[in-house]
Amino acid sequence: MSRDFLYNDIANAIASQIRTGVLKSGDKLPSVRVLCKDHGISMNTAKRVFLELEAQSLIDSKPQSGYFVSQSSYLKLPLPEVSRPSSVANDKEPDELVSKVYADMGNEGLTLFSISAPSGELLPLAKLKKEIVHATRELKDAGTAYEPLQGNLKLRRMIAVRSLVWGGDLQENDVITTNGAINAVSLCLMALGKPGDTVAMESPCYPGTLQLVVSLGFKVLELPTHPITGLALDALKQALPKINICLLVPNFNTPLGSCMPDEHKKEIVALLSAHDIPLIEDDVYGDLYFGTQRPKCCKSFDREGNVLYCSSVSKTLVPGYRVGWVAPGKHKEKLLKLKLIHSISSASIIQESVANFLKTGKYENHLRQLRRTLQDNYQHYIHAIAEYFPEGTKISRPQGGLSIWVEFSKRMDTRKLYDLAIKQQISIAPGRMFTLQDQFENCMRLCIGLSWSAEIKFKLKQLGNLAKMMLAD
Amino acid sequence: MSRDFLYNDIANAIASQIRTGVLKSGDKLPSVRVLCKDHGISMNTAKRVFLELEAQSLIDSKPQSGYFVSQSSYLKLPLPEVSRPSSVANDKEPDELVSKVYADMGNEGLTLFSISAPSGELLPLAKLKKEIVHATRELKDAGTAYEPLQGNLKLRRMIAVRSLVWGGDLQENDVITTNGAINAVSLCLMALGKPGDTVAMESPCYPGTLQLVVSLGFKVLELPTHPITGLALDALKQALPKINICLLVPNFNTPLGSCMPDEHKKEIVALLSAHDIPLIEDDVYGDLYFGTQRPKCCKSFDREGNVLYCSSVSKTLVPGYRVGWVAPGKHKEKLLKLKLIHSISSASIIQESVANFLKTGKYENHLRQLRRTLQDNYQHYIHAIAEYFPEGTKISRPQGGLSIWVEFSKRMDTRKLYDLAIKQQISIAPGRMFTLQDQFENCMRLCIGLSWSAEIKFKLKQLGNLAKMMLAD
Numbered sequence: 001m002s003r004d005f006l007y008n009d010i011a012n013a014i015a016s017q018i019r020t021g022v023l024k025s026g027d028k029l030p031s032v033r034v035l036c037k038d039h040g041i042s043m044n045t046a047k048r049v050f051l052e053l054e055a056q057s058l059i060d061s062k063p064q065s066g067y068f069v070s071q072s073s074y075l076k077l078p079l080p081e082v083s084r085p086s087s088v089a090n091d092k093e094p095d096e097l098v099s100k101v102y103a104d105m106g107n108e109g110l111t112l113f114s115i116s117a118p119s120g121e122l123l124p125l126a127k128l129k130k131e132i133v134h135a136t137r138e139l140k141d142a143g144t145a146y147e148p149l150q151g152n153l154k155l156r157r158m159i160a161v162r163s164l165v166w167g168g169d170l171q172e173n174d175v176i177t178t179n180g181a182i183n184a185v186s187l188c189l190m191a192l193g194k195p196g197d198t199v200a201m202e203s204p205c206y207p208g209t210l211q212l213v214v215s216l217g218f219k220v221l222e223l224p225t226h227p228i229t230g231l232a233l234d235a236l237k238q239a240l241p242k243i244n245i246c247l248l249v250p251n252f253n254t255p256l257g258s259c260m261p262d263e264h265k266k267e268i269v270a271l272l273s274a275h276d277i278p279l280i281e282d283d284v285y286g287d288l289y290f291g292t293q294r295p296k297c298c299k300s301f302d303r304e305g306n307v308l309y310c311s312s313v314s315k316t317l318v319p320g321y322r323v324g325w326v327a328p329g330k331h332k333e334k335l336l337k338l339k340l341i342h343s344i345s346s347a348s349i350i351q352e353s354v355a356n357f358l359k360t361g362k363y364e365n366h367l368r369q370l371r372r373t374l375q376d377n378y379q380h381y382i383h384a385i386a387e388y389f390p391e392g393t394k395i396s397r398p399q400g401g402l403s404i405w406v407e408f409s410k411r412m413d414t415r416k417l418y419d420l421a422i423k424q425q426i427s428i429a430p431g432r433m434f435t436l437q438d439q440f441e442n443c444m445r446l447c448i449g450l451s452w453s454a455e456i457k458f459k460l461k462q463l464g465n466l467a468k469m470m471l472a473d
Numbered sequence: 474m475s476r477d478f479l480y481n482d483i484a485n486a487i488a489s490q491i492r493t494g495v496l497k498s499g500d501k502l503p504s505v506r507v508l509c510k511d512h513g514i515s516m517n518t519a520k521r522v523f524l525e526l527e528a529q530s531l532i533d534s535k536p537q538s539g540y541f542v543s544q545s546s547y548l549k550l551p552l553p554e555v556s557r558p559s560s561v562a563n564d565k566e567p568d569e570l571v572s573k574v575y576a577d578m579g580n581e582g583l584t585l586f587s588i589s590a591p592s593g594e595l596l597p598l599a600k601l602k603k604e605i606v607h608a609t610r611e612l613k614d615a616g617t618a619y620e621p622l623q624g625n626l627k628l629r630r631m632i633a634v635r636s637l638v639w640g641g642d643l644q645e646n647d648v649i650t651t652n653g654a655i656n657a658v659s660l661c662l663m664a665l666g667k668p669g670d671t672v673a674m675e676s677p678c679y680p681g682t683l684q685l686v687v688s689l690g691f692k693v694l695e696l697p698t699h700p701i702t703g704l705a706l707d708a709l710k711q712a713l714p715k716i717n718i719c720l721l722v723p724n725f726n727t728p729l730g731s732c733m734p735d736e737h738k739k740e741i742v743a744l745l746s747a748h749d750i751p752l753i754e755d756d757v758y759g760d761l762y763f764g765t766q767r768p769k770c771c772k773s774f775d776r777e778g779n780v781l782y783c784s785s786v787s788k789t790l791v792p793g794y795r796v797g798w799v800a801p802g803k804h805k806e807k808l809l810k811l812k813l814i815h816s817i818s819s820a821s822i823i824q825e826s827v828a829n830f831l832k833t834g835k836y837e838n839h840l841r842q843l844r845r846t847l848q849d850n851y852q853h854y855i856h857a858i859a860e861y862f863p864e865g866t867k868i869s870r871p872q873g874g875l876s877i878w879v880e881f882s883k884r885m886d887t888r889k890l891y892d893l894a895i896k897q898q899i900s901i902a903p904g905r906m907f908t909l910q911d912q913f914e915n916c917m918r919l920c921i922g923l924s925w926s927a928e929i930k931f932k933l934k935q936l937g938n939l940a941k942m943m944l945a946d
Contacts, residue, residue: 095810102813106621120614128617129609132822136602141593144601144791148579179652179816186815190688195668211814215663314817318617322820337568340575341684342659343652344787347795347823349605 151177167300204434257398305329388464624650625824640773677907730871778802861937
């Protein structure tokens with residue numbers, strides 16, 4: 001076992017204990033010497049573990065005393081309970097609310113806490129521009145002809161190469177490119193089910209997926225979801241007889257930012273496979289891990305082609321290019337036919353540009369920087385929320401991704417908070433958007449993908465004041 | 474009334490009479506003097522009429538005798554009958570055949586008579602490249618952010634401006650951009666119907682649309698279609714009680730290349746509106762008219778927003794960019810929601826490039842040249858077919874577009890012809906691809922969008938020989 005692996009592994013284990021509350025604020029950590037002995041590692045490796053945890057603001061060092069779990073703001077901000085959606089499929093679509101909030105997109109006067117995308121300043125615009133110009137020069141026919149149905153070969157190759165980072169072993173021939181990840185999920189759903197079928201999903205979950213599933217005539221079964229470990233395994237087991245398709249975002253789903261432990265992923269893949277229920281895995285946030293290690297994907301435990309792995313660069317590199325993909329396992333032929341039917345092919349120039357960006361190592365550099373920024377933002381948000389939001393506010397513990405889930409006291413209605421906040425040029429995403437049931441009315445999602453600034457801090461203060469005012473009424 | 478209008482009008486009327494067989498090979502046309510008198514036009518205008526018809530190879534001048542309908546190859550090539558599909562919806566999908574033929578796409582060793590797209594040499598590649606580079610420089614954030622849901626504003630504006638050429642009066646706000654026209658049609662179908670509904674279409678018609686309609690769970694009612702005037706009105710009237718949606722390609726549909734007369738368009742729009750049946754109009758070939766005038770669209774007669782007008786630049790400018798659009802009339806909100814659900818937004822850079830190309834007049838120049846080439850190709854194909862194909866071969870009279878429909882004697886099976894031809898590196902599109910019923914087995918579609926050459930001529934000869942051989946057996 002390499003030293004790097006050890007150091008990552010140990011740092012991650014401690015970080016996870018802190019995030020999940022096993023280790024509490026002020027708890028003393030083992031000394032460097034004890035850590036060496038316990039794990040059979042060198043002093044240098046042990047020191048790197050503590051440095052990493054310090055960099056993540058999870059621990060503080062006190063001279064002559066050692067390391068302690070940070071007297072952080074976590075203490076003041078308890079974790080929301082695991083969600084308890086109804087065990088009956090429901091279809092109370094929050095359409096008007098979603099339309100209202102989505103309409104804020106692109107409005108430059110607003111502080112868009114409501115979106116789930118990295119802000120433009122965090123993206124490598126100049127480099128992407130160069131790649132586009134380069135692609136028009138290099139591509140056969142300048143990318144004007146229909147490209148092969150399965151998608152740009154170079155991009156599929158790069159997606160296959162990068163699958164190693166999440167424990168996969170994809171080949172270029174396993175991958176089909178799509179018009180963003182949502183298009184991939186849409187094709188999967190059309191390939192796998194028929195109207196009336198039931199799709200099991202996390203709760204709360206991304207409104208776009210809910211709308212998609214409903215619009216295709218499927219029923220949605222929302223399952224209890226833990227803010228840290230994601231989908232509740234027991235709930236899934238109980239629901240199996242009712243389910244035709246399972247659609248999950250195991251890594252840093254929005255809005256919770258939870259991350260399903262690898263053992264759970266393995267178990268779910270085996271369970272669904274045994275019941276012949278296909279799993280659509282949406283991994284658009286997987287590359288945005290805080291801490292030191294990329295989590296695995298369900299697809300990495302899939303031996304039977306039962307997992308349809310969907311992802312994109314929309315959350316990590318460039319939303320507007322609409323470059324996504326799917327590795328559909330044994331359902332590949334059906335997916336190819338549907339792609340042909342619904343869009344014939346995808347735009348080659350843009351796929352070629354992204355492929356070249358992925359190829360050069362620029363992407364890894366960019367990701368490293370983006371992850372650091374998001375992690376810093378997360379700490380800033382926690383401090384601001386602890387300082388400005390009403391007593392009793394709970395927040396999720398995202399271990400990656402682009403959002404925090406905020407739960408106010410039961411008396412709050414975040415739809416009303418939205419209406420008040422928008423007058424102060426602040427757009428939030430009310431919790432009711434993330435479900436088809438009557439729940440989460442006292443919750444909201446905040447995007448942490450904005451560049452941190454005094455203004456963002458001030459806007460969080462304003463938001464906190466509005467919430468306090470509403471609860472005082 | 475301007476002279477230009479008159480000259481176009483008269484030339485079109487005569488051309489149409491020749492194409493439809495009202496005027497026959499060898500018939501004498503009125504003299505220049507008589508034409509002047511009959512229409513109250515100048516000598517110069519009358520001469521322009523004859524020059525235009527000569528340029529289209531429709532007439533010949535004989536010194537001292539006047540103008541005669543060309544001793545053209547039409548005589549040897551009768552028109553196919555109006556199609557007679559079953560009046561019951563059917564679903565015998567030619568899936569394997571379609572997959573086999575589509576798999577030939579991109580195979581550079583083959584002569585692709587089977588496709589329906591202009592070949593790369595006919596497209597302005599260098600200019601398009603420049604537009605892409607220009608767009609990455611000009612666009613806000615280099616087009617990396619999600620663009621507004623409805624699509625690139627400049628492109629929507631240009632589509633609205635160009636709607637004048639087909640009798641429309643679209644505003645930029647009426648238009649939604651899509652991922653090619655097939656994506657527009659797909660969104661329309663999802664917005665308008667539910668599985669089990671019946672969609673009325675021309676027969677024969679584009680296999681991609683048939684697959685799309687079937688894959689969404691709709692029934693397809695194929696209607697009798699005339700090779701020159703398109704959908705048979707009476708058949709549509711009789712079928713009205715069975716229809717939920719009508720999906721037509723009134724201008725130069727593939728494979729027939731027929732063009733519905735404007736009076737028919739007007740009547741169909743009124744009829745469908747009265748019965749509250751929405752009309753999806755696919756106009757991707759409309760700009761590719763032979764002769765002098767762009768035909769109108771059904772949308773131009775639509776006063777109630779009942780026509781959903783779909784088009785793209787895939788057949789006229791650049792297939793691989795996947796730039797299409799829909800003007801969905803009163804169904805706009807539903808379409809917007811579905812676009813959001815299935816793909817969030819479209820890629821801005823590519824739309825901006827196409828918009829700029831459309832804006833500068835480059836597009837009109839390009840179209841003029843492309844139309845001339847296609848028209849010349851058409852004449853070349855007719856001569857070659859007349860010379861090399863078996864006695865009794867019938868062909869359609871495309872008045873625009875990219876294909877000719879060929880009908881052999883009943884004993885022919887074009888699926889077998891395909892298998893023989895592919896061994897000689899020739900790919901054709903067997904007639905069975907264009908229907909869900911057992912018909913058109915003795916027909917095939919030939920693409921006229923390839924650059925004419927001695928090799929193409931030779932390949933047509935080879936094809937004719939194979940057909941003769943099969944029929945001789």
